[in-house]
Amino acid sequence: MSDILFTSEVVIPAPREAAFSSFGTGPWAGWFFNAQFDHLRPGALVRLALPMGAARAAVEGTARVQRVIPGQRIVLLHETPWRGRVVLDFAPDDGGTRVRLVTSVEHSSLAPLARMLGADLDQVDDPDEEVVRIGLLTSYSGSAGVFGRAVENCARLAVDEINAERGVNGTPLRLVVGDDATEPSTGLRELRRMHLRHHVDMVIAVHTSATLDAVRPYARRVGLPYFYTPVNEGGRHAGRLFRWGEVPEDQLRKAVPAMMREHSSRGWYVVGNDYSWPRAVGACARRTVLAEGGRLLGERYVPLSSRDFSPVLEEIERSGAELVVNSLVGGDAAAFERQLYAAGLRQRVRSIGTLLDEATREHIGDEAAAGMWTVLGYFMDLPTEENREFLRRYRAAYGDYAPPVSSVTESVYEGIHLYARAARAAGTIEPASLLGALPGVSFDGPRGRVTVTGDGRLRQTLYLAEAVTGGFRIRGEQGLVNID
Amino acid sequence: MSGSRDAESSTFGALADTSRRALLRLLSEHGELTASELAAAFDTIGRTAVSTHLRVLREAGLVCERRAGRYRYYSLRAQPVADVVSFLSGLYQGPLDRLADAVAQQPAAERAESSRSA
Numbered sequence: 001m002s003d004i005l006f007t008s009e010v011v012i013p014a015p016r017e018a019a020f021s022s023f024g025t026g027p028w029a030g031w032f033f034n035a036q037f038d039h040l041r042p043g044a045l046v047r048l049a050l051p052m053g054a055a056r057a058a059v060e061g062t063a064r065v066q067r068v069i070p071g072q073r074i075v076l077l078h079e080t081p082w083r084g085r086v087v088l089d090f091a092p093d094d095g096g097t098r099v100r101l102v103t104s105v106e107h108s109s110l111a112p113l114a115r116m117l118g119a120d121l122d123q124v125d126d127p128d129e130e131v132v133r134i135g136l137l138t139s140y141s142g143s144a145g146v147f148g149r150a151v152e153n154c155a156r157l158a159v160d161e162i163n164a165e166r167g168v169n170g171t172p173l174r175l176v177v178g179d180d181a182t183e184p185s186t187g188l189r190e191l192r193r194m195h196l197r198h199h200v201d202m203v204i205a206v207h208t209s210a211t212l213d214a215v216r217p218y219a220r221r222v223g224l225p226y227f228y229t230p231v232n233e234g235g236r237h238a239g240r241l242f243r244w245g246e247v248p249e250d251q252l253r254k255a256v257p258a259m260m261r262e263h264s265s266r267g268w269y270v271v272g273n274d275y276s277w278p279r280a281v282g283a284c285a286r287r288t289v290l291a292e293g294g295r296l297l298g299e300r301y302v303p304l305s306s307r308d309f310s311p312v313l314e315e316i317e318r319s320g321a322e323l324v325v326n327s328l329v330g331g332d333a334a335a336f337e338r339q340l341y342a343a344g345l346r347q348r349v350r351s352i353g354t355l356l357d358e359a360t361r362e363h364i365g366d367e368a369a370a371g372m373w374t375v376l377g378y379f380m381d382l383p384t385e386e387n388r389e390f391l392r393r394y395r396a397a398y399g400d401y402a403p404p405v406s407s408v409t410e411s412v413y414e415g416i417h418l419y420a421r422a423a424r425a426a427g428t429i430e431p432a433s434l435l436g437a438l439p440g441v442s443f444d445g446p447r448g449r450v451t452v453t454g455d456g457r458l459r460q461t462l463y464l465a466e467a468v469t470g471g472f473r474i475r476g477e478q479g480l481v482n483i484d
Numbered sequence: 485m486s487g488s489r490d491a492e493s494s495t496f497g498a499l500a501d502t503s504r505r506a507l508l509r510l511l512s513e514h515g516e517l518t519a520s521e522l523a524a525a526f527d528t529i530g531r532t533a534v535s536t537h538l539r540v541l542r543e544a545g546l547v548c549e550r551r552a553g554r555y556r557y558y559s560l561r562a563q564p565v566a567d568v569v570s571f572l573s574g575l576y577q578g579p580l581d582r583l584a585d586a587v588a589q590q591p592a593a594e595r596a597e598s599s600r601s602a
Binding site: 004006008009010012013014019022027028030031032033050051053086099101103105110113114117119120121124 | 549561564565567568569571572573575576577578579580581582583584586587588590
């Protein structure tokens with residue numbers, strides 16, 4: 001399907017070099033959706049503020065630099081909340097500069113855009129069509145918007161791989177995507193749309209646990225199998241809800257004593273967003289820190305979409321804490337760690353991010369993130385053949401400048417494969433039989449072998465890692481978690 | 485989405501085909517029609533081709549389908565698409581207006597200055 005094209009141009013009374021370098025820097029910076037980036041080079045992430053009209057708040061979007069011809073041209077790929085390509089051309093024109101914008105927005109972004117604008121472009125699917133509908137609920141804007149594009153890419157990769165092997169028992173899979181915009185109420189509206197109009201057979205989800213709390217009653221009432229695959233507060237499966245990601249106990253158990261040893265420090269501070277998962281991380285941090293002989297010097301929870309952390313940083317300085325457990329989400333985590341670095345505190349204060357994955361690290365930036373700790377089940381830097389092969393397929397499908405994948409975003413890849421294996425084992429996608437076939441199902445993929453346990457959790461290996469320029473240095477394997 | 489493309493006015497792949505444009509014209513004249521009524525209006529293409537075009541238009545969000553009994557009725561759904569296109573067109577005009585304003589607000593001497601220091 002082809003894209004929608006827009007062109008517009010303006011001639012400004014300024015030399016071409018000045019016009020070009022005004023992109024993101026200098027006295028006119030901000031004209032292009034307040035573009036922010038660390039370096040203007042191919043592959044670099046660009047954060048944008050996209051105005052959604054007078055009645056709506058601006059949306060934080062992301063783009064990636066595809067090409068730069070210094071002084072002449074910048075090509076950006078929109079990643080979230082919609083997909084497209086923007087070419088900015090700078091040409092001399094009668095003593096000034098003609099700045100030209102050629103934008104194409106992908107056709108598939110039209111319906112999601114219409115929903116963001118409060119309209120409805122959605123068709124109703126034929127419920128009798130022979131297809132297995134995989135509902136994907138994730139976030140393309142708001143604090144968790146840093147994950148959405150890679151989540152969708154990974155889900156699509158799994159669906160395509162399964163379809164290349166005759167789908168599930170001969171029936172092809174189809175991906176149906178929903179966007180909660182990091183808003184629980186939007187998440188519930190999207191889940192209802194996916195269920196009522198697209199008749200999804202299951203849901204695989206990467207969103208906040210605040211959204212999970214909002215959608216759970218509906219999913220339970222209509223009997224939808226629900227696979228929540230990112231980090232979470234733990235617990236065995238409840239009815240048809242499965243939570244497969246890393247839990248705070250497993251993440252902090254070894255990281256807390258390791259950080260106290262390495263940084264010769266005992267004073268901790270806990271910062272997170274104000275909803276269920278960060279509070280569960282905080283409670284676990286409190287227990288772990290005390291058990292390891294450390295001291296908790298402060299604890300603070302802020303609303304989602306917080307961007308100014310100066311009061312928190314002042315409190316950390318006053319408390320004398322040198323170690324921080326950061327359970328902020330996406331854009332919030334990035335803002336906090338960038339401000340901590342800018343305040344010159346990085347040398348003294350070390351953080352562990354319980355949600356510090358490749359996407360969040362990239363939003364924090366190479367310099368500001370260096371030295372942060374994390375514990376997760378997957379890193380792009382895992383030196384295994386399966387991972388290299390996965391990344392090769394990912395780049396072949398989505399290009400060299402596709403957003404990085406991470407434990408948070410890649411989790412849907414294994415999740416969908418595990419679902420398909422259970423469906424093959426059960427010979428049906430009928431929920432009761434399929435879910436009954438789940439325990440013991442395993443998949444060998446980019447993060448090694450993962451296996452569904454008897455109580456419906458996921459057995460996987462966790463790794464302790466440190467953020468470095470361009471990625472993570474894996475410091476150690478923490479061993480399998482969720483062994484029955 | 486890949487490669488470069490000529491800058492043209494807004495256009496849709498779904499609208500690139502003459503039969504599909506004819507289908508949209510018929511629907512805008514008649515409001516709602518079944519697939520066989522639509523197919524009857526064409527001598528050059530058959531029923532199957534009409535169904536395929538309808539599917540493309542439906543996937544493009546330009547046409548919606550309503551089922552009643554054993555019939556499927558088709559009608560236009562152009563307004564939300566037009567709204568999105570007009571929103572995007574305004575959105576991408578915005579930055580250039582802001583740049584022109586920012587430059588205009590800065591005296592010429594400073595402009596030369598910012599080009600040297602940039």
